[in-house]
Amino acid sequence: EAGVVQSPRYKIIEKKQPVAFWCNPISGHNTLYWYLQNLGQGPELLIRYENEEAVDDSQLPKDRFSAERLKGVDSTLKIQPAELGDSAVYLCASSPGLAGRETQYFGPGTRLLVL
Amino acid sequence: AQKVTQAQTEISVVEKEDVTLDCVYETRDTTYYLFWYKQPPSGELVFLIRRNSFDEQNEISGRYSWNFQKSTSSFNFTITASQVVDSAVYFCALSEAQAAGNKLTFGGGTRVLVKP
Numbered sequence: 001e002a003g004v005v006q007s008p009r010y011k012i013i014e015k016k017q018p019v020a021f022w023c024n025p026i027s028g029h030n031t032l033y034w035y036l037q038n039l040g041q042g043p044e045l046l047i048r049y050e051n052e053e054a055v056d057d058s059q060l061p062k063d064r065f066s067a068e069r070l071k072g073v074d075s076t077l078k079i080q081p082a083e084l085g086d087s088a089v090y091l092c093a094s095s096p097g098l099a100g101r102e103t104q105y106f107g108p109g110t111r112l113l114v115l
Numbered sequence: 116a117q118k119v120t121q122a123q124t125e126i127s128v129v130e131k132e133d134v135t136l137d138c139v140y141e142t143r144d145t146t147y148y149l150f151w152y153k154q155p156p157s158g159e160l161v162f163l164i165r166r167n168s169f170d171e172q173n174e175i176s177g178r179y180s181w182n183f184q185k186s187t188s189s190f191n192f193t194i195t196a197s198q199v200v201d202s203a204v205y206f207c208a209l210s211e212a213q214a215a216g217n218k219l220t221f222g223g224g225t226r227v228l229v230k231p
Contacts (some may be wrong), residue, residue, distance in 0.1 A: 042119075
Protein backbone atom coordinates (compact mmCIF):
# COMPACT_ATOMS: atom_id res chain seq x y z
CA GLU A 1 0.00 0.00 0.00
CA ALA A 2 1.39 3.39 -0.96
CA GLY A 3 2.12 5.81 1.85
CA VAL A 4 1.52 9.53 2.06
CA VAL A 5 3.12 11.30 -0.89
CA GLN A 6 4.42 14.83 -0.74
CA SER A 7 6.08 17.10 -3.27
CA PRO A 8 8.37 18.77 -3.68
CA ARG A 9 10.83 17.28 -1.20
CA TYR A 10 12.93 20.44 -1.13
CA LYS A 11 12.21 24.04 -2.04
CA ILE A 12 14.41 27.09 -1.92
CA ILE A 13 12.83 30.48 -2.52
CA GLU A 14 13.51 34.12 -1.82
CA LYS A 15 11.48 35.93 0.78
CA LYS A 16 8.22 37.47 -0.41
CA GLN A 17 7.84 34.78 -3.07
CA PRO A 18 4.88 32.40 -3.02
CA VAL A 19 5.31 28.65 -2.50
CA ALA A 20 2.97 25.66 -2.58
CA PHE A 21 3.22 22.15 -1.20
CA TRP A 22 1.22 19.17 -2.38
CA CYS A 23 0.07 16.09 -0.47
CA ASN A 24 -1.63 12.87 -1.54
CA PRO A 25 -2.88 10.85 1.46
CA ILE A 26 -3.13 7.11 1.86
CA SER A 27 -6.00 5.78 -0.19
CA GLY A 28 -9.20 5.65 1.82
CA HIS A 29 -8.01 8.00 4.54
CA ASN A 30 -10.65 10.67 5.09
CA THR A 31 -8.61 12.80 7.45
CA LEU A 32 -5.62 14.84 6.37
CA TYR A 33 -3.28 16.98 8.46
CA TRP A 34 -0.61 19.57 7.75
CA TYR A 35 2.15 20.03 10.32
CA LEU A 36 5.02 22.45 10.68
CA GLN A 37 8.28 21.15 12.10
CA ASN A 38 10.98 23.60 13.08
CA LEU A 39 14.53 22.41 13.49
CA GLY A 40 15.03 20.42 16.67
CA GLN A 41 11.35 20.42 17.60
CA GLY A 42 8.35 18.16 17.32
CA PRO A 43 5.71 18.72 14.65
CA GLU A 44 2.97 21.25 15.33
CA LEU A 45 -0.44 21.04 13.72
CA LEU A 46 -1.40 23.74 11.22
CA ILE A 47 -4.69 22.44 9.88
CA ARG A 48 -6.70 19.24 9.65
CA TYR A 49 -9.35 18.17 7.19
CA GLU A 50 -12.20 15.73 7.38
CA ASN A 51 -12.86 14.97 3.73
CA GLU A 52 -12.91 18.42 2.11
CA GLU A 53 -13.87 20.32 5.26
CA ALA A 54 -11.26 22.06 7.40
CA VAL A 55 -12.32 21.02 10.90
CA ASP A 56 -9.54 22.88 12.69
CA ASP A 57 -7.47 25.68 11.20
CA SER A 58 -6.96 27.60 14.43
CA GLN A 59 -3.17 27.26 14.23
CA LEU A 60 -2.88 28.35 10.60
CA PRO A 61 -1.51 31.89 10.14
CA LYS A 62 -4.24 32.98 7.82
CA ASP A 63 -2.64 36.23 6.78
CA ARG A 64 -0.15 34.36 4.64
CA PHE A 65 -1.03 30.67 4.75
CA SER A 66 -3.89 28.98 2.96
CA ALA A 67 -4.84 25.39 2.32
CA GLU A 68 -7.37 23.48 0.33
CA ARG A 69 -8.47 19.91 -0.13
CA LEU A 70 -10.57 19.75 -3.23
CA LYS A 71 -12.66 16.62 -3.69
CA GLY A 72 -11.51 15.39 -0.30
CA VAL A 73 -8.34 13.69 -1.52
CA ASP A 74 -5.21 15.68 -2.44
CA SER A 75 -4.37 18.82 -0.54
CA THR A 76 -2.29 21.92 -1.20
CA LEU A 77 -0.73 24.21 1.38
CA LYS A 78 0.32 27.66 0.18
CA ILE A 79 2.38 30.46 1.66
CA GLN A 80 2.17 33.92 0.13
CA PRO A 81 4.36 35.81 0.70
CA ALA A 82 7.00 33.67 2.36
CA GLU A 83 9.08 35.06 5.20
CA LEU A 84 12.48 34.03 6.50
CA GLY A 85 10.85 32.48 9.57
CA ASP A 86 8.86 30.08 7.41
CA SER A 87 11.97 27.99 6.79
CA ALA A 88 11.01 24.61 8.21
CA VAL A 89 9.78 21.16 7.25
CA TYR A 90 6.13 20.89 6.27
CA LEU A 91 4.70 17.47 6.98
CA CYS A 92 1.49 15.98 5.71
CA ALA A 93 -0.25 13.10 7.49
CA SER A 94 -3.43 11.12 7.04
CA SER A 95 -5.59 8.81 9.12
CA PRO A 96 -8.71 6.77 8.47
CA GLY A 97 -10.81 9.08 10.66
CA LEU A 98 -10.79 11.82 13.25
CA ALA A 99 -11.02 9.77 16.42
CA GLY A 100 -8.19 10.09 18.92
CA ARG A 101 -7.41 6.42 18.59
CA GLU A 102 -6.63 6.72 14.89
CA THR A 103 -2.98 6.49 13.98
CA GLN A 104 -1.65 9.27 11.81
CA TYR A 105 0.71 8.25 9.02
CA PHE A 106 3.19 10.80 7.79
CA GLY A 107 4.73 11.65 4.47
CA PRO A 108 8.43 12.48 3.93
CA GLY A 109 7.84 16.20 4.28
CA THR A 110 8.85 19.25 2.24
CA ARG A 111 11.92 21.06 3.46
CA LEU A 112 11.53 24.79 2.79
CA LEU A 113 14.38 27.28 2.87
CA VAL A 114 13.52 30.96 2.54
CA LEU A 115 16.46 33.20 1.66
CA ALA B 116 -4.30 20.85 28.11
CA GLN B 117 -2.23 17.95 26.93
CA LYS B 118 1.54 18.03 27.12
CA VAL B 119 4.38 15.63 26.34
CA THR B 120 7.89 15.98 27.73
CA GLN B 121 10.96 14.18 26.48
CA ALA B 122 13.68 15.34 28.83
CA GLN B 123 16.56 13.73 26.95
CA THR B 124 17.50 15.78 23.91
CA GLU B 125 20.27 13.49 22.72
CA ILE B 126 21.61 10.07 23.64
CA SER B 127 24.79 8.58 22.27
CA VAL B 128 25.54 4.87 22.61
CA VAL B 129 27.86 2.31 21.14
CA GLU B 130 26.36 -0.41 19.00
CA LYS B 131 24.86 -3.32 20.96
CA GLU B 132 24.20 -1.20 24.01
CA ASP B 133 20.64 -0.79 25.26
CA VAL B 134 19.07 2.65 25.23
CA THR B 135 15.94 3.87 27.02
CA LEU B 136 14.02 6.97 25.94
CA ASP B 137 11.86 8.67 28.52
CA CYS B 138 8.43 10.14 27.86
CA VAL B 139 6.24 11.87 30.43
CA TYR B 140 2.79 13.14 29.56
CA GLU B 141 0.05 15.30 31.05
CA THR B 142 -3.63 14.98 30.33
CA ARG B 143 -6.96 15.54 32.07
CA ASP B 144 -8.71 12.98 29.95
CA THR B 145 -9.26 9.45 31.26
CA THR B 146 -9.16 8.00 27.77
CA TYR B 147 -6.13 8.84 25.71
CA TYR B 148 -3.65 7.34 23.29
CA LEU B 149 0.12 7.35 23.32
CA PHE B 150 2.35 6.97 20.30
CA TRP B 151 5.99 6.64 19.41
CA TYR B 152 7.38 7.72 16.04
CA LYS B 153 10.85 7.41 14.56
CA GLN B 154 12.26 10.12 12.31
CA PRO B 155 15.39 8.96 10.44
CA PRO B 156 17.59 11.43 8.56
CA SER B 157 15.35 11.06 5.52
CA GLY B 158 12.74 13.05 7.43
CA GLU B 159 9.69 10.83 7.34
CA LEU B 160 7.96 10.12 10.63
CA VAL B 161 7.59 6.36 10.95
CA PHE B 162 4.87 5.02 13.24
CA LEU B 163 6.15 2.54 15.83
CA ILE B 164 3.41 1.92 18.36
CA ARG B 165 0.06 3.09 19.70
CA ARG B 166 -1.12 2.38 23.24
CA ASN B 167 -4.46 3.29 24.78
CA SER B 168 -4.82 4.42 28.38
CA PHE B 169 -6.67 1.29 29.46
CA ASP B 170 -3.98 -1.09 28.35
CA GLU B 171 -1.00 -0.96 30.68
CA GLN B 172 0.49 -4.16 29.42
CA ASN B 173 4.05 -3.68 28.29
CA GLU B 174 4.81 -4.55 24.71
CA ILE B 175 7.79 -6.02 22.94
CA SER B 176 8.41 -5.99 19.22
CA GLY B 177 11.74 -7.43 18.24
CA ARG B 178 14.42 -5.26 19.79
CA TYR B 179 11.88 -2.60 20.76
CA SER B 180 9.95 -2.59 24.02
CA TRP B 181 7.63 -0.11 25.68
CA ASN B 182 6.88 0.40 29.38
CA PHE B 183 3.60 2.20 30.09
CA GLN B 184 3.00 3.31 33.70
CA LYS B 185 -0.12 5.36 34.37
CA SER B 186 0.91 5.94 37.99
CA THR B 187 3.86 8.02 36.83
CA SER B 188 2.34 9.19 33.52
CA SER B 189 5.21 7.70 31.61
CA PHE B 190 5.54 5.75 28.40
CA ASN B 191 9.19 4.82 28.01
CA PHE B 192 10.79 3.17 25.01
CA THR B 193 13.78 0.83 25.09
CA ILE B 194 15.91 -0.32 22.19
CA THR B 195 17.80 -3.47 23.07
CA ALA B 196 21.13 -4.25 21.44
CA SER B 197 21.12 -1.03 19.45
CA GLN B 198 22.26 -0.91 15.84
CA VAL B 199 23.55 1.92 13.67
CA VAL B 200 20.26 1.89 11.76
CA ASP B 201 18.51 2.90 14.98
CA SER B 202 20.11 6.33 14.73
CA ALA B 203 17.21 8.75 14.42
CA VAL B 204 15.07 11.21 16.33
CA TYR B 205 12.31 9.54 18.31
CA PHE B 206 9.09 11.33 19.18
CA CYS B 207 6.52 10.49 21.82
CA ALA B 208 3.00 11.83 21.19
CA LEU B 209 -0.39 11.98 22.89
CA SER B 210 -3.98 12.32 21.70
CA GLU B 211 -7.05 12.63 23.89
CA ALA B 212 -10.31 10.89 23.15
CA GLN B 213 -12.31 13.92 24.24
CA ALA B 214 -10.37 16.42 22.18
CA ALA B 215 -11.98 17.24 18.88
CA GLY B 216 -10.42 15.92 15.75
CA ASN B 217 -7.57 13.70 16.86
CA LYS B 218 -5.20 16.42 18.03
CA LEU B 219 -1.76 14.86 18.33
CA THR B 220 0.67 16.60 20.66
CA PHE B 221 4.34 15.74 20.26
CA GLY B 222 7.23 15.92 22.64
CA GLY B 223 10.40 17.67 21.60
CA GLY B 224 12.05 14.45 20.48
CA THR B 225 15.17 12.56 21.54
CA ARG B 226 18.02 12.17 19.08
CA VAL B 227 19.67 8.76 19.32
CA LEU B 228 23.12 8.31 17.87
CA VAL B 229 24.40 4.75 17.68
CA LYS B 230 28.11 4.55 16.99
CA PRO B 231 29.67 1.45 15.42
